Amino acid sequence: MARIKTEKNVSRKEVIVTKAAALFREKGFKAASMRDLAEAVGVEAASLYNHIKSKTELLHELCFSVANRFMHYIDEVEAEKITAIEKIEKLMRFHIDEMVHHYEEVYVSDREWKHLADPYLSNYQNQRRIYRKRFASIIEAGIRNKEIKKIDAPTAVLIMLHAVSGIESWHRSKQRISAEELEENMITILVGGLTNK
Amino acid sequence: MARIKTEKNVSRKEVIVTKAAALFREKGFKAASMRDLAEAVGVEAASLYNHIKSKTELLHELCFSVANRFMHYIDEVEAEKITAIEKIEKLMRFHIDEMVHHYEEVYVSDREWKHLADPYLSNYQNQRRIYRKRFASIIEAGIRNKEIKKIDAPTAVLIMLHAVSGIESWHRSKQRISAEELEENMITILVGGLTNK
DNA sequence: TTATTTCCCTAACACGCGTTAGTATGTTAT
DNA sequence: ATAACATACTAACGCGTGTTAGGGAAATAA
Numbered sequence: 485m486a487r488i489k490t491e492k493n494v495s496r497k498e499v500i501v502t503k504a505a506a507l508f509r510e511k512g513f514k515a516a517s518m519r520d521l522a523e524a525v526g527v528e529a530a531s532l533y534n535h536i537k538s539k540t541e542l543l544h545e546l547c548f549s550v551a552n553r554f555m556h557y558i559d560e561v562e563a564e565k566i567t568a569i570e571k572i573e574k575l576m577r578f579h580i581d582e583m584v585h586h587y588e589e590v591y592v593s594d595r596e597w598k599h600l601a602d603p604y605l606s607n608y609q610n611q612r613r614i615y616r617k618r619f620a621s622i623i624e625a626g627i628r629n630k631e632i633k634k635i636d637a638p639t640a641v642l643i644m645l646h647a648v649s650g651i652e653s654w655h656r657s658k659q660r661i662s663a664e665e666l667e668e669n670m671i672t673i674l675v676g677g678l679t680n681k
Numbered sequence: 682m683a684r685i686k687t688e689k690n691v692s693r694k695e696v697i698v699t700k701a702a703a704l705f706r707e708k709g710f711k712a713a714s715m716r717d718l719a720e721a722v723g724v725e726a727a728s729l730y731n732h733i734k735s736k737t738e739l740l741h742e743l744c745f746s747v748a749n750r751f752m753h754y755i756d757e758v759e760a761e762k763i764t765a766i767e768k769i770e771k772l773m774r775f776h777i778d779e780m781v782h783h784y785e786e787v788y789v790s791d792r793e794w795k796h797l798a799d800p801y802l803s804n805y806q807n808q809r810r811i812y813r814k815r816f817a818s819i820i821e822a823g824i825r826n827k828e829i830k831k832i833d834a835p836t837a838v839l840i841m842l843h844a845v846s847g848i849e850s851w852h853r854s855k856q857r858i859s860a861e862e863l864e865e866n867m868i869t870i871l872v873g874g875l876t877n878k
Numbered sequence: 879t880t881a882t883t884t885c886c887c888t889a890a891c892a893c894g895c896g897t898t899a900g901t902a903t904g905t906t907a908t
Numbered sequence: 909a910t911a912a913c914a915t916a917c918t919a920a921c922g923c924g925t926g927t928t929a930g931g932g933a934a935a936t937a938a
Contacts, residue, residue, distance in 0.1 A: 485917075527916070639867065887932075908909100908912090
């Protein structure tokens with residue numbers, strides 16, 4: 485009889501969630517079937533339901549675990565006594581690291597959250613909106629004390645956040661350059677594009 | 682009896698393709714059903730098949746019409762006798778305009794091409810790869826004659842192209858700033874981020 | 879008007895989906 | 909060894925999907 489393999493301190497549910505992230509990333513949430521997932525896990529589809537409540541629950545878990553990580557990090561950064569540019573650089577490095585090291589999860593939560601159902605959907609959208617507002621506030625503070633070019637802060641946030649998702653292509657292209665080089669290049673262009681002079 | 686309304690010089694098929702773009706953008710290709718599309722068009726699902734061959738054909742048309750526009754434009758730009766930075770600025774402005782004025786199509790072709798079937802899939806992926814290579818070559822030329830910072834060109838391309846897709850949020854947020862302001866801000870940050878000094 | 883073509887309808891198909899019920903097997907605790 | 913539990917299986921459900929067939933209505937051509 486097949487059995488879901490677990491390593492120490494990893495529940496069977498966590499194994500499923502992880503495999504789901506990879507599958508949702510590859511095929512998209514709607515196109516990925518529970519039978520696909522079962523096969524990836526090495527078990528029959530019905531057996532998954534001993535560990536999870538529904539397919540959507542998998543998406544919840546992915547989206548909110550990612551969202552929480554970003555929320556906690558921006559809490560930290562906001563509290564630090566450093567320049568606006570330094571805050572933005574820290575945030576961007578965090579985004580890049582997350583996209584590099586937790587690729588599947590982050591990608592899925594970024595692209596597939598539309599398929600969440602209320603009340604999770606509105607909740608998620610709210611968190612996203614708030615996060616962007618807080619990011620924009622940092623930029624605006626930087627503009628006021630002339631660290632940063634006079635630009636529209638919300639637009640700058642859009643650019644920053646979406647640029648990071650380009651790392652998807654880096655993953656697919658088999659990492660032609662190292663993660664560190666990737667990070668430095670992105671910081672150079674993006675933070676450099678904001679900085680005054 | 683219901684009938685698909687057409688204006689002059691617009692075929693019924695074109696009406697369907699346009700509505701499909703809006704629907705695929707809103708729900709995603711897989712989640713959008715032919716019955717949804719039929720309702721949007723004002724007709725029964727089966728009736729659509731008098732005008733189209735399949736659901737996938739709709740995706741083909743969208744993806745390749747967008748891809749062709751970008752390919753033709755980069756042809757033009759490459760042929761011009763202007764600096765690398767000017768070429769990049771022209772390309773970026775084109776990307777932004779396309780994303781602003783043909784939002785649904787461009788968005789769909791950017792996010793849903795995964796659901797194309799071979800041979801269209803490989804064809805599309807190829808075109809994309811080639812386009813990015815050509816874009817990167819322009820950047821590399823700019824680096825050689827010191828117009829542009831010493832950065833990894835393919836990474837810069839990723840950033841540029843993905844940043845543009847942030848315009849999606851601008852569309853959803855009901856266009857707080859004008860399209861022109863949006864464009865100028867994006868150019869300032871992105872082209873500014875590349876430029877040497 | 880009549881003949882022809884274009885378009886849309888209803889009905890139905892085969893299929894894949896997420897999920898549940900009921901049962902058997904393997905693991906852990908007594 | 910035996911009881912209790914966790915986890916897997918098979919079988920099946922109701923539903924929504926893309927698509928086809930065949931017939932009737934509306935527009936166009938004669």
